[in-house]
Amino acid sequence: MENYVFEIDHLNVWIENKHILKDICNLKIPKNTIFAIMGPSGSGKSTFLKLLNRLLELKKNVKIEGEIKFYGQDIFKIDPIRLRRRVGIVFQQPNPFYHMSIFDNVAYALKANGLIKNKADLINAVTEALIRANLYDEVKDRLNKPASVLSGGQQQRLVIARALALKPEVLLLDEPTSQIDVVGARKIEELLISLKEQITIILVSHTPQQAARISDYVALFYDGRLVEWGQSENIFTYPKNELTEKYVAGRI
Amino acid sequence: MVKDKLIFFLAFISTIFLFLPFTWLLSVLLIKGAPVIFKGGLEFLTGIPPLPGDGLGGIGTVLEGSIFMAIIASLISIPISILTALYIVMYEGGLFAKILRFLVDSLVEFPTIIIGISVFIIFVQNLKLGLNGISGAIALSIIMIPYTTIQAIENLRQSKDEYLEVGYSLGLTDSNVIKLILSEGREGVITGILIGIAKIFGETAPLLFTTVTSFNIFLRTLTSPITGVPSLIFNFAFSPYNNWLDVAWGAALILALTVTILFTLARIFTRRKL
Ligand SMILES: Nc1ncnc2c1ncn2[C@@H]1O[C@H](COP(=O)(O)OP(=O)(O)O)[C@@H](O)[C@H]1O
Numbered sequence: 001m002e003n004y005v006f007e008i009d010h011l012n013v014w015i016e017n018k019h020i021l022k023d024i025c026n027l028k029i030p031k032n033t034i035f036a037i038m039g040p041s042g043s044g045k046s047t048f049l050k051l052l053n054r055l056l057e058l059k060k061n062v063k064i065e066g067e068i069k070f071y072g073q074d075i076f077k078i079d080p081i082r083l084r085r086r087v088g089i090v091f092q093q094p095n096p097f098y099h100m101s102i103f104d105n106v107a108y109a110l111k112a113n114g115l116i117k118n119k120a121d122l123i124n125a126v127t128e129a130l131i132r133a134n135l136y137d138e139v140k141d142r143l144n145k146p147a148s149v150l151s152g153g154q155q156q157r158l159v160i161a162r163a164l165a166l167k168p169e170v171l172l173l174d175e176p177t178s179q180i181d182v183v184g185a186r187k188i189e190e191l192l193i194s195l196k197e198q199i200t201i202i203l204v205s206h207t208p209q210q211a212a213r214i215s216d217y218v219a220l221f222y223d224g225r226l227v228e229w230g231q232s233e234n235i236f237t238y239p240k241n242e243l244t245e246k247y248v249a250g251r252i
Numbered sequence: 253m254v255k256d257k258l259i260f261f262l263a264f265i266s267t268i269f270l271f272l273p274f275t276w277l278l279s280v281l282l283i284k285g286a287p288v289i290f291k292g293g294l295e296f297l298t299g300i301p302p303l304p305g306d307g308l309g310g311i312g313t314v315l316e317g318s319i320f321m322a323i324i325a326s327l328i329s330i331p332i333s334i335l336t337a338l339y340i341v342m343y344e345g346g347l348f349a350k351i352l353r354f355l356v357d358s359l360v361e362f363p364t365i366i367i368g369i370s371v372f373i374i375f376v377q378n379l380k381l382g383l384n385g386i387s388g389a390i391a392l393s394i395i396m397i398p399y400t401t402i403q404a405i406e407n408l409r410q411s412k413d414e415y416l417e418v419g420y421s422l423g424l425t426d427s428n429v430i431k432l433i434l435s436e437g438r439e440g441v442i443t444g445i446l447i448g449i450a451k452i453f454g455e456t457a458p459l460l461f462t463t464v465t466s467f468n469i470f471l472r473t474l475t476s477p478i479t480g481v482p483s484l485i486f487n488f489a490f491s492p493y494n495n496w497l498d499v500a501w502g503a504a505l506i507l508a509l510t511v512t513i514l515f516t517l518a519r520i521f522t523r524r525k526l
C-alpha cells in the first residue's frame with residue numbers, strides 16, 4: 001500500500017448531469033514514477049487530474065462517486081487546502097503571475113500561506129525551487145524582473161518552480177508542453193525525469209510519443225473510460241486493447 | 253467584390269461623419285480656449301472667477317469644487333464598486349449576482365438628472381444633509397459606481413478565469429485567492445476608477461439639485477457652498493460679458509483636456525500590466 005500514491009476504484013464523475021468519468025476501476029499510481037495519461041481530447045483526462053487535488057470540486061454541479069485514496073487515506077476526508085499543498089498542479093497554458101517578479105512568483109504561495117516568514121529562508125526556498133525546476137541559471141541575474149520577460153518554455157518552468165516551492169509529494173501536469181516550442185518542451189521532459197527521484201509525477205500527455213519517451217507507467221482514457229493501464233514498455237509494445245493499439249499508432 | 257466596395261464606401265462615409273463633428277469641436281475649443289489659458293497662465297487654474305468686465309481671473313474655485321467632489325465621490329464609489337464587481341464575478345450565475353448585475357447595468361442608463369432629484373429628496377431633504385459638496389459627491393458617486401463596476405467586472409472575470417484554480421492549487425485560502433484575483437486584475441479596477449472620474453467630472457445635472465452655486469469663494473468647510481467647472485461654463489457661456497465668455501471657453505478646454513487625459517490613461521491601463 002505504501003508504494004502507491006493514489007489508488008482509484010469505482011470512480012464515476014458527473015458534471016452538469018453529464019457522465020464524464022465512467023467507472024474507473026483499480027487504477028494505482030506507483031510512487032516516484034512518471035505516470036502518463038493519454039487519450040483523445042474530451043476523454044476526461046483533465047477532469048481526472050483535477051480530481052486528484054480536489055480542484056474539480058470548485059466547479060458547480062459536480063457529482064463524484066467512488067474511491068480515491070492518497071497514501072491509503074480517503075482524499076475526501078483530507079482538508080483540501082492541505083491536500084493541495086501536497087499535490088501541486090501545472091496547466092497547459094503557462095500562467096505565471098504577470099504582475100509579480102520572477103522571485104515573487106515562486107515566493108508567493110510560501111508567503112501567502114504563512115509557511116516562511118524569514119527573508120533568508122525565503123530566498124533559500126525560492127532558489128532551491130528554481131534550481132529544481134532547472135530554471136535558476138537562466139534567471140538568477142534577473143529575479144526582480146517581471147515574469148513576462150521569460151519565454152513560454154521558461155514561464156512554464158517558472159510555474160513548475162512555483163508549484164515545487166511548496167515541496168509537494170506529487171506534481172500533476174496537464175499537457176504542460178503542448179503550447180511550447182520543441183526545445184522548451186525537451187527541457188521540461190528532462191526536468192520531469194530528474195524530478196521523479198523525489199516526487200511522483202502524473203502527466204497528461206498530448207502525444208503518445210511523449211508518453212513513450214518519458215513515462216514509466218501509462219494509462220489510456222477513451223470517452224471517459226479507462227481503457228487500460230500498466231508499465232509503459234508493456235502497453236506500447238503489447239497493447240492488450242484494440243483501442244490502445246489504434247491510439248498508439250495514431251489512428252484515433 | 254461589388255458588395256465589398258459598397259461596404260467600404262459606406263464605412264468611409266460614416267467615419268467622415270463621425271470625424272467631422274469631433275475635429276470641428278476640438279478645433280473650436282482649441283481656437284477659443286487655448287489663447288485664454290495662455291493669457292491667464294497658471295493663475296487661470298488657481299484664480300478666482302472675475303466680476304463682469306473685470307479681467308480674466310481664473311477658475312481655481314470651481315476647479316477646487318470639481319476636484320473636491322470627485323475625491324469624495326471616489327472615496328464612496330471605489331470600495332462599493334470593487335466589492336460589487338468582486339461579488340458579481342465570484343458568484344456569477346447566482347441569483348443575487350444576476351440581480352446586482354441587472355441593477356448596475358440599469359444604473360448606467362439612468363438619466364443623471366433623476367439621480368440628482370433622488371439624492372435631493374433622500375439626502376438633502378430627508379436626511380438633512382443640506383445643499384453642499386457632500387450631497388453633490390453622493391449624487392456623483394451614484395453615477396460613477398456603475399461605470400467603475402462594469403469595467404472592474406471585465407478584468408476581474410478574466411483574472412478569475414486565469415487564477416482561481418491556480419490560487420487554490422497553491423493551497424491558498426478563500427480570502428487569499430480573492431486577494432490574488434484582485435491583485436492580478438488591478439489594472440481593470442484602476443481603469444474603471446479613471447473612467448468613472450472622467451464620467452463625473454463633466455456632470456452638471458445632478459449638481460443642480462444637490463449644491464448651492466458659489467463661484468468666487470474657496471471652500472472653508474466640507475459643507476461650504478460649492479460649484480464645479482461645468483456649472484461655471486453653463487452660467488458664464490450664456491452671459492453677455494466678454495470676459496466671462498473667455499473664461500467659459502478656457503474652462504471648457506480645461507474640462508475637455510482633463511476628461512481626455514483620464515480616458516487616455518484608462519486606455520493605457522487596460523492594456524498594460526502594472
Ligand atoms: N464544466 C463542464 N461542464 C460540462 N461539461 C464539461 C465541463 N468540463 C468538462 N466537460 C466535459 O467533460 C469531458 C471531458 O473533458 P476534459 O476532462 O477536459 O477532457 P480532456 O482533458 O481529456 O480533453 C468533455 O466532454 C467536456 O466537454
Ligand SMILES: [Mg+2]
Pocket residue numbers: 045046047174
Ligand atoms: Mg484537457
